[in-house]
Amino acid sequence: GVHTQMDKSLEASDIQPPQGVGQHQGLATPVSREQAGICVDRKIGTWNISTINGKRAELESFLRQTGTHLLALQETRRDSRNGWPIRLNDFQIIESPADREGDGHNGLAMCISNKLQGFEVGDVCAFTQLVQVSIDGAQWFVMNVYIPPAGEARKAALKAVQRRLEVARRHAFKEDLARIVILGDWNHSLEQLERTLQRWRATDLCVLKNNQGD
Numbered sequence: 549g550v551h552t553q554m555d556k557s558l559e560a561s562d563i564q565p566p567q568g569v570g571q572h573q574g575l576a577t578p579v580s581r582e583q584a585g586i587c588v589d590r591k592i593g594t595w596n597i598s599t600i601n602g603k604r605a606e607l608e609s610f611l612r613q614t615g616t617h618l619l620a621l622q623e624t625r626r627d628s629r630n631g632w633p634i635r636l637n638d639f640q641i642i643e644s645p646a647d648r649e650g651d652g653h654n655g656l657a658m659c660i661s662n663k664l665q666g667f668e669v670g671d672v673c674a675f676t677q678l679v680q681v682s683i684d685g686a687q688w689f690v691m692n693v694y695i696p697p698a699g700e701a702r703k704a705a706l707k708a709v710q711r712r713l714e715v716a717r718r719h720a721f722k723e724d725l726a727r728i729v730i731l732g733d734w735n736h737s738l739e740q741l742e743r744t745l746q747r748w749r750a751t752d753l754c755v756l757k758n759n760q761g762d
Contacts, residue, residue, distance in 0.1 A: 590617040590664070590683050592690070594731035596758050599625040600634060600657075607659075608636055617661040618681060620692035620731035622758075624655035634659075642668050644677055652701030656692050669719060675705035676712045676732075680719065687723040689716040693732030702735070710748055733758045 593616050597603060600621070611619060626634060628645035635641065639659045646655030653674035660666040666681040669689070677692040691712060695705045713730070720726035730750075734741050734757050745751045 619659040621657040622694040652696035
């Protein structure tokens, strides 16, 4: 199912096992107690931050106030050749830095609480990240996605995300009770995103998208 998030909202809502397309305001808490037989009480979210410059203190405050355990950031605009790597207290940061020479390569980052264990899967990509996170004994494959609004970069990004989703599926198949969650800024309406997921045969996945682009 597809869920939308209000950027920086402090109110949390549950994501149950997906049943079609819906809109949920706030951060998302994935809960699969009944179907998976495990207890999961962690908050995840997505935020197109536009730029990380001058916002690190605000970002740390947001994570602390909301109790978020995993946050996907898009358009960090943190160029590896200019600017300090992202560092946040009590969080592991996995980055795909921006590249000013690449169309739509605006920077991605996954902020993973030190209470969780996570690592990147696959090669670094400008449009998507994939991390495997251990949450209360269960394995979660979490994707961070940025799809540019138009042009050749949009086409390239969609192809990259589809390829990375296949990687996530292969890895998840090997893990008992594994879940795949996709976070990010698609620059799609809900209807467009639902059609894309149908083409990819991915309507069974949990997708949390930013409200931007609706």
